[in-house]
Amino acid sequence: MRSIEAIRADFPILQREINGAPLVYLDNAATSQKPLAVLRAMDDYYRLHNANVHRGVHTLSEEATALYEGARGRIARFINAPSSKQIIFTRNATEAVNLVAYSWGMATLKPGDEVLITQMEHHANVVPWQLITQRTGATLRYVPLDAQGTLRLDLLDTLLTERTKLFAFVAMSNVLGAINPTAELVARAHSVGALALVDGAQSVPHLPVDVQQLNCDFLVFSGHKMCGPTGSGVLYGRRDLLEAMPPFMGGGDMIREVRLEGSRWNTLPWKFEAGTPAIAEIIGLGAAVDYLADLGMDWVAQREHELVRAATERLSRVEGLRILGPGIEQRGGVVAFTLGEIHPHDIAAILDADGVAIRAGHHCAQPIHDFYGIPASARASFAFYNTFEEIDRLVLALDKVHAVLGM
Amino acid sequence: MRSIEAIRADFPILQREINGAPLVYLDNAATSQKPLAVLRAMDDYYRLHNANVHRGVHTLSEEATALYEGARGRIARFINAPSSKQIIFTRNATEAVNLVAYSWGMATLKPGDEVLITQMEHHANVVPWQLITQRTGATLRYVPLDAQGTLRLDLLDTLLTERTKLFAFVAMSNVLGAINPTAELVARAHSVGALALVDGAQSVPHLPVDVQQLNCDFLVFSGHKMCGPTGSGVLYGRRDLLEAMPPFMGGGDMIREVRLEGSRWNTLPWKFEAGTPAIAEIIGLGAAVDYLADLGMDWVAQREHELVRAATERLSRVEGLRILGPGIEQRGGVVAFTLGEIHPHDIAAILDADGVAIRAGHHCAQPIHDFYGIPASARASFAFYNTFEEIDRLVLALDKVHAVLGM
Amino acid sequence: MDALYREAILDHYKYPRHKGHLDSPDITHFDHNPFCGDEITLELKIEDGVVTQAAFDGRGCAISQASASMMTEEIIGKSLEELKGWSKEDILELLGIEIGPVRLKCALLPLKALKAGVWGIEDADA
Amino acid sequence: MDALYREAILDHYKYPRHKGHLDSPDITHFDHNPFCGDEITLELKIEDGVVTQAAFDGRGCAISQASASMMTEEIIGKSLEELKGWSKEDILELLGIEIGPVRLKCALLPLKALKAGVWGIEDADA
């Protein structure tokens, strides 16, 4: 394995200074930093190969198409998808959920049907289901949380019924850090005949994910959280489902024939990719999964686990600090916390003065904060390129918060 | 004005050789090449400022937000939008049309209502209206073409009625090159109480466009066709319409509050931007409009007009070559043509052997080709960085097509 | 320390002035910022178009609380007409700090409540 | 000249073999590629499970037409069983050229029609 110093050298932004101190970037759950390999893949694309993809006969267009479709193949392998036809590119995880909600949801859901989500979902996996159940007359239900910030699995038997058409849940919470028993939840959904959609926005970047092993029907994730560029996201879907679903957006590339009287759709995956895709970004995401695969997702998960273990240990000794979510065994590289009565904005601002970047707010997961009866929390989230020294810097800066704002 | 050589030096890809010959890139209507300023803006963003935007309290997030929202302001000014709140970022022009179709169309259209488009639309402005009129029971109508490949404006009086709720039309055709009398068509739509959506995918990159002067209700365009990156597109909309429209996709950033029982939407423009946006790409598009504004869109239009005038003159002397679309006065920088019975794929392939990149196919505009009774055409499309020597190379290569495939 | 947390701000945050409630206020306005959970209730007593008493209650970050405390001090004795003319610059001057776009929302929440209360308009742009 | 347009291909394109129609064919199959407008109708006479006559009609680019012409020449005398085993490599070998993904669709359209006709399956993957 390469040294952490060598790996950090792959990420130019980690050299930055913020307010005179070296950047400590602990906002990885919001978006990750990008290695040179990803920046170079996109830059090379624009400097050497840029053209619109598909159906172009000239050399640049064939090169661009080969790069774009090649990335699809590598991304498919990264999550062990049976076929690259099952990899549909979107802007982000959010669009991927909306695609399923609009295409599958609008065609399928009827009054009386239920969609089950959980109280630990990111808004991306809440609002589309609110919108679509309202439109279709279906009912939206939630799996609540227990005191540890994990799912009330004891209620699943009551909540999952033959009325449930879809169980959509997060593999790893972006606030609680909780890693859910994904394969087991998928099986539970299937046992009542419901489909299972897994929000992998936090799991795919940080844990080994194998869609065939999970046996999920849909998986969504975002490129920008996994060393890839902004503007790239993925929907993986079961082939027969994707084949049967009507298209979402209409336009170029997603059609086979357009006549004034009507149109015929293209085959997978293009049926769901209307218009010029985010070509450079998907090529960048291809480079990102290569980068992660080279590191090895087992190593990534292990490294981040060690970081978060050290962080939770050290943080729990900070006066007045309360960590949200489960114990270390069930936790990925995310630690959200409160610090006495001090508002998270003040924590983040004072940390920033020392170059430590954490996030403050509801992290697009208001229902979790409602559960805890707090408006917001502070959140440190880790990537493999973080160091134990950075955790020291975090803790030191938190002492300063007490010094400045303590009563 | 800088020399063309100096301008060409801004575009690294123009140094490329294809099959041993310098690249002649004449596929600009499909996508444009990118100047260094755009590549650098994105690279700098990732190397120095990358963070998720909005609500981040730390320095990087504030910088990223300032860059992202700053680009919105510059793009608003580029089309003279009254407010940057009216600039909504999408992946491409196609998504922008779909946004209007899903949000405005689903909420508004009823059986008996009509949507009017034209026979010269790109599929991006056809298929969403087919999908949404089917869903809502509204009727889709077309303005046909006349023999010159321009719109049958004489039929507008019959086609535009008080049943028409929206007139959606292209400002400049990507096949015929035809520049439509956009402001006049908008006024005609308004005179029957219909809204006007302008597909500016080909006009915004090549002609000065002023939404206040056009007085259109919606304008869509794509960043990648105007020196900007892939993955960036824009919907401009009239403020009161956008305010009244329901959201399209649900997720983070587009909401103000999410409770288990329901959600409240964010204000414009974010109401329509769900999830992490294409941050780097929009910053790149901001650099692209700066680049174009520096050149001056009047100059761009003038230069491309000279190029296309020279091209049509020289091409019309090639044996068997027939140009689709109107005369030079009504034409932007696009020349689609047929060459006797030779299939456009063969034309493009033989040109490619000499480094000349043109497109062959239906260019996502099958209804135009149906009108001409041809399955496909060859298309050369120009940008300001093209040269008159490149037109010579095009014509020489076409002679070779005759030599190789002539009977 | 961060320029945001200068002495005066910390003082108002730790020892807020006019925090609490008035007896039968003439104007009461509640506003909040759901993105960070800042909340404020502003109460005013008015005589002859002039603010004679002011109080606020709420919770939130140091910036929003200090801003509320400083603002209540400042508005007592001012006419409603004058307050209608206040802008974001007036508050930033009171706070005496440079402020990024996210924290600006915190700083301006009390002004937003004041304006809405004075104009009687819900959700008015500050 | 481009490696795509080697002599044999041009020859088949300019002088297509077996272009036209058969009297009462046993198998007729039409297929097309709407992206570029290539069209082909393939007709076969079968005796004892062997192709005895073949003809094609259609329009399209040089590659698709040459491919159809070469293929009809090759399949006469072959058993249906053998043809069912044909793959895209067999056609590319006939054509003797390297081919990018877009033109591949053109080259394989005749095979697609053949396969669909022989298997009696619409739109089968070649």
Ligand SMILES: Cc1ncc(COP(=O)(O)O)c(C=O)c1O
């Ligand atoms: C006239 C017109 N409209 C719409 C589009 C669609 O653009 P995009 O594929 O970027 O969504 C194009 C692109 O070819 C076009 O030329």
Ligand SMILES: Cc1ncc(COP(=O)(O)O)c(C=O)c1O
């Ligand atoms: C668990 C989870 N789901 C979904 C999302 C949405 O991702 P995006 O904004 O890239 O669509 C996020 C991002 O914060 C997330 O953490």
